[in-house]
Amino acid sequence: MPVAEAGPRTGASSDLPDPAVVRALGAACGLDLEAFRPAHVTRTIDRAVERLGLRGPGALAPAVAADARLRARFRRAVAVSTSGMWRDPQQFDLLDRLIGADHADRRPPRVWSVGASDGSELCSLALLLEGLGRLDGAVLLGSDLLPENVALARERCRERCRERLTPAQLSTLRFEERDVVRSAPTGSWDVVLCRNVLIHLAPDAKRAMLDHVTGAVAPGGLLLLGRSERLPRDERRGLADAGQNAYRRCA
Numbered sequence: 001m002p003v004a005e006a007g008p009r010t011g012a013s014s015d016l017p018d019p020a021v022v023r024a025l026g027a028a029c030g031l032d033l034e035a036f037r038p039a040h041v042t043r044t045i046d047r048a049v050e051r052l053g054l055r056g057p058g059a060l061a062p063a064v065a066a067d068a069r070l071r072a073r074f075r076r077a078v079a080v081s082t083s084g085m086w087r088d089p090q091q092f093d094l095l096d097r098l099i100g101a102d103h104a105d106r107r108p109p110r111v112w113s114v115g116a117s118d119g120s121e122l123c124s125l126a127l128l129l130e131g132l133g134r135l136d137g138a139v140l141l142g143s144d145l146l147p148e149n150v151a152l153a154r155e156r157c158r159e160r161c162r163e164r165l166t167p168a169q170l171s172t173l174r175f176e177e178r179d180v181v182r183s184a185p186t187g188s189w190d191v192v193l194c195r196n197v198l199i200h201l202a203p204d205a206k207r208a209m210l211d212h213v214t215g216a217v218a219p220g221g222l223l224l225l226g227r228s229e230r231l232p233r234d235e236r237r238g239l240a241d242a243g244q245n246a247y248r249r250c251a
């Protein structure tokens with residue numbers, strides 16, 4: 001398994017749902033549920049069944065197919081769309097030190113936020129770069145599986161940053177819909193944030209995403225994982241420790 005984790009605990013139910021039920025539910029909600037950790041999918045299904053008072057998991061797919069609000073809620077629960085400005089602030093302190101110390105390279109950085117959710121992470125990073133005088137000319141891209149998250153991120157970033165950033169600086173923040181299990185954006189990135197995404201994925205999906213994420217880190221660039229995520233020693237892929245949950249590719 002490529003990423004050691006202290007992920008969320010499994011809920012009360014230990015039985016994995018019938019694969020046919022999972023496939024039907026995946027088709028109803030438009031997500032590949034097999035890409036997510038089975039225990040997480042089970043728990044999400046159990047919670048929805050209980051909340052809706054359904055007779056069992058088999059009844060969830062028709063309910064999700066028939067109700068757009070329920071579908072939206074279920075998709076966000078499966079994809080775990082929780083985020084927040086300056087989430088895990090000590091990680092931003094670390095980035096502040098690491099990016100601030102890169103005196104040799106004053107090029108505007110290219111930053112990729114994987115699993116950008118509502119854009120809070122990329123907004124925080126934009127504000128951090130602005131504080132360091134490194135935002136002008138930078139490229140900041142947030143990718144997320146859910147188009148609804150991408151729409152939310154565009155809106156929230158404008159609201160949150162417009163008092164601190166100029167219109168030109170704001171326009172450096174871009175968001176796109178992308179399944180990072182399947183692909184990465186072109187080019188290499190000086191800072192890659194992949195926090196709290198891998199811990200929810202099934203092993204094959206996790207491995208594929210990690211290939212894309214690590215392959216996108218530029219020489220000398222940084223990768224930051226979530227607070228409970230680590231790259232095991234035998235899976236470093238050319239990245240060396242650069243602090244807690246942070247890794248740097250040799251220049």
Ligand SMILES: C[S@@+](CC[C@H](N)C(=O)[O-])C[C@H]1O[C@@H](n2cnc3c(N)ncnc32)[C@H](O)[C@@H]1O
Nearest residue numbers: 079080081083115117144145179180181195196
């Ligand atoms: C828990 S949030 C993490 C948000 C942010 N990185 C943070 O730490 O605050 C996980 C995000 O990853 C997205 N996600 C899940 N699977 C993905 C995939 N295969 N490709 C891109 N984004 C994905 C979800 O839609 C969700 O917005």
